[in-house]
Amino acid sequence: MTRPELALPQLHAFVVLAEELHFGRAAARLGIAQPPLSQQIRRLEDRVGHPLFTRTPAIGLTAAGRELLPAARRALDDLADGLAAARAVGGGLAGRLRIGFAASLALTVLPGLLRAYRDRFPDVRLDLHELTSAPQVTALHDRTVDVGLLREDPDDPDLRTALVHTERFVAVLPATxxxxxxxxxxxxxxxxxxxxxxxxxxxxxxxxxVIDVCRAAGFTPRVAQRAVEWQTVCALVGAGLGVSLAPEGIRRLRLRGVAFRDTTSDATTDVMAAWRKDDPNPLLGHFRTLVHEFGS
Structure with missing residues (x-):
């Protein structure tokens, strides 16, 4: 058995007439003449196979009409909600934005950037993915994140970028x-x-x-240890295994046994936002606007 074709205009006419119980008032509320309203009701009754209204001595709902009314209201409400949700998503006011970020940015620009975005677009769901810069570029290409916040411009022809923040370098030294x-x-x-x-x-x-900054100072750094996270880098420095050169925001880690010192170099490192050139996601437009405000 096939399901009858959904007739939303007929359901709308039915709900309005059920509320007014008067053809003239219902037609005026719908902005149509009375004959078209009567035709809509007749078509719906034909679909149901039973009268929905009594006509004499006064207009009233039949048992079939009373049964249909709650479902008709739900259908119209669901449609209205769906249309509103679609408009919100299409306008970049709702939906999901997947953001990759370098962990160290949680010490600097990330909290303020996310707070500002949530204040403006509270209905957008933010999915955060903590990734170092190279995996972020891979995730952008794989479409598992929509925008990345990473250190230095990836110089990728398939990505667009915008400056978010600039930091000077600091020396990371054992406190002793x-x-x-x-x-x-x-x-x-x-x-x-x-x-x-x-x-x-x-x-x-x-x-x-980092290597270029050191070479500009007249030497190439001799790497003794490597670590993926800045907290680990600083912990190894604190253990006396070497020194490091880090973005200024890293000094907020405040690890025991580690000293952060300004350097005589005026070299800086950039925090960039990156996204795919061909991504039509409307949420990105608002995020890019906010990024430009932070970078200005």
Missing amino acids: HPLATHRTVPLRSMADEPFVLLPRSAGPRFHDR
């Missing part, structure tokens, strides 16, 4: 290191020290940026 007695450390004075760095596979562009 002689250089820790200085308020500002010349980078050249770290030339003979073993370094603890992130692996290049975690973020090639950032890794190369």
Whole structure:
């Protein structure tokens, strides 16, 4: 048995007439003439196979009409809710935005950026994925995240980027290191020290940026240890296994046995937002606007 075709205009006419119990008032409320209203009701009654209204001595609902009325109201309410939800998603006011982020950004720009976005778009669900920079680029290509917040521009032809934040570099030293007695450390004075760095596979562009900053100071760092997370890098430095060069925000870790010092270098590192060029997701437009505000 086939299901009857859904006739939403007829259901709307039926609900209004059931509420007014008067053809003239119902037609006026619907903005149509009375004959078209009568035709809509007749068509719906034909679909049901039974009268929905008594006509004499006064208009009233039959047993079939009383049974249909709650379902008709639910159908109209569901349609209205669906249309509103579709408009919200289409306008970038609702839906889901998947964001990849480097863990260290939780110490700097991430909380403020997310707070500002949630204040403006409370109905958007944010799915956060903690990833280092290189895996974020992979996730963008695999479409498992919609936007990435990473260190340094990935220089990928399939991605667009925008500057979010710029940080200076700081020296990360064991608290007992002689250089820790200085308020500002010349980078050249770290030339003979073993370094603890992130692996290049975690973020090639950032890794190369650190190497370039050291080379501009006249040396290539000798890497003794590598760690994926900045907290681990700093912990290894605190254990005396070497020194490091980190974005300024890392000093907020406040680890025992670790000293953070400004350097004489004016070199900086950039935090970038990245997204696919071909992504039509309307949620991205609002996020990009917010990113530009943070980067201005």
